[in-house]
Amino acid sequence: MESLFDKIKKDVKKGFEEGFAAVKQGANVVSVKMNELSAEGKRQYKIFNLNLKIQDQMKELGDMTYAVLDSMKSLDENKKIKAAFAKIKKLEWQLSKIGGKKIKTVAPKKPAKKEKVITKKAATKTSKQAKPLK
16 A cells, blocks of 8 residues: 555646656746847847938938039939949839838928917907807
8 A cells, every 4th residue: 555655745746747758848938039029129120220321321312413403413323323323223122022111201381371379369359259149
């Protein structure tokens, strides 16, 4: 007949093995999730980096375009402008390949029309000027 001590020992051993298996399985799940998150982080970094490169190239293209227009030359003949444009297109293509979206450049907004502010004095004048209802 099995003693109480042996039975407890067997139950503890079984519980330990089951707990260890559960921890091991959990660690595997965590490892897989960490790999997925790491890959997504790398992808997001590449997207961010490509967007920065595109913005830098656009700034450079704008600078070159301004310089050419300022010197009253034709844009069609300038090879540097064409090369900068081609580089921007290549970067945008790379961005589309990894599934990123190009960050839109922010155009300056036109100021909104100012609304007329009604003061207390103006409000009381307009209410006094209103015709009474009959």
